Amino acid sequence: MNLASYSRSTTPLSGELTELIPHEIYEYIISFLDDGLTLKSCSLTCRAWLKTSWKCLFAGESLVVHRDNIYDLLEIIERDIHTVTIIRFVERLYIEQGGSRRLPFGIDDGDTQVFQFDEFLSRLVGFKSVRMLRLGWIRGDIGPPTMTSIQNNFGAGVTSLELNSVVLRSVSQFFEILHALPRLTSLTLAGLSLAGGLEDYTYYSQVPGTLVALVQPETTPRPPQLNELCCNVVKEVTKFIFSWLVSHGSIPIQTLAVGLFDGPTNYTVSHFLAESGSAIETVKLWDAYTATGFDLSPCTNLRTLRMGWIHLSSTSPPGSETFVTDVLKTVSSTCLEEVLVVVQILISNSPGVDRDLAAFDWKGLVSVLQHPRFQSLRRFHFAVPSHAQVVIQSLMKHIKPVVASGKLPFDPSVFSVVGWSRSEYAGNW
DSSP states (O other), X not given: OOGGGOOOOOOOOOHHHHHHXXXXXXXXXXXXXXXXXXXXXXXXXXXXXXXXXXXXXXXXXXXXXXXXXXXXXXXXXXXXXXXXXXXGGOOEEEEESSOSSSOOSSTTOSOTTSOOHHHHGGGOOOOTTOOEEEEEOOXXXXXXXXXXXXXXXXXXXXXXXXXXXXXXXXXXXXXXXXXXXXXXXXXXXXXXXXXXXXXXXXXXXXXXXOOOOSSOGGGSOOOOOOSEEEEEOOHHHHHHHHHHHHHTOOOOOSEEEEEEOSHHHHHHHHHHHHHHGGGOOEEEEEEESOOTTOOOTTOTTOOEEEEEEEEOSTTSOTTGGGHHHHHHTTOOOSOOOEEEEEEEOOOOSHHHHHHHHXXXXXXXXXXXXXXXXXXXXXXXXXXXXXXXXXXHHHHHHHHHHHHHHTOOSSOGGGEEEEEOOHHHHHHHO
């Protein structure tokens, strides 16, 4: 038989038989697709493929809701009652009341035409797949309706919450938001102000060198079982958040991001590390003002350490030049594999860069890295927005003699200088 001339006739499955195929089979097959155009084509093929295709297509996408599209979204929500829409498949929902990334100065600050949480959140129904929820630019105009809406419309599935540029009327509102999301495992606070203050709680200045809790456990609810906490807020709120966590005992957090502003704030963060540090694998220091009072020694399983925005200019905070060295001196983990240091270079001319880099504590850094506990180090990146070649020259100038002496406990090829951008800082830090 001539195989080239052989053709095999095919007959499409009937609708009845197609309906008998378990949806898990379609989900398994389509889950291997990562091309948007192909997934769109699959969604148009038949009803049986529609839900699975859209689930994969929108799984990694973010839906941003703000004043310009809120009414269009409400129309889609109305249609979702009668037919399948994307509403059911969105996993990342960002609700912007007027623009996050900038903290309003007061409750009445900003555009009065932005939508209000109490009014609109109850209408955002049908988001059954939401796992990540961001509430941006809350200005204190929220009450029981907002808490009820968060709990009823999103609470069942949300595991990650970001409060971005938020002014709340009271600490109780903060706790009510967390209570509405019982499955929360990741919390990001990026600009949080408590307009009502902290007077209702036992709160007083930390005494350097002591481990005194600032918050009494009976005054606050238990924290959620977080495995990730990113806390980029002012120092008074930072002290309150970590004192609240400490007052309720150990929490199995694996990733911690925090700013180091002053000694009392750092002591409070260190107190938290003394309680929960053994579970932490990643620490990200967003704002490097001072390392005074900061202690990483309880983080015995630390694998990744990132230190950001090291300033090297005449206006830098005192101790900026030795910040990296001071932090590394407190590391006790023998599991540390990656270190990233972000150096902010503001000078455009090379002579000025040379002068600032010369002030960096290269000698102290090289000295501390000779300790055997750094034997597992695989990557040490300096990230700079410009003048990478000048930074490489400064690094190699101080590293080469130690390499030649054979005193480094790791392969010197781990050192590198990489580019850094603000967009990467926002997305991948």
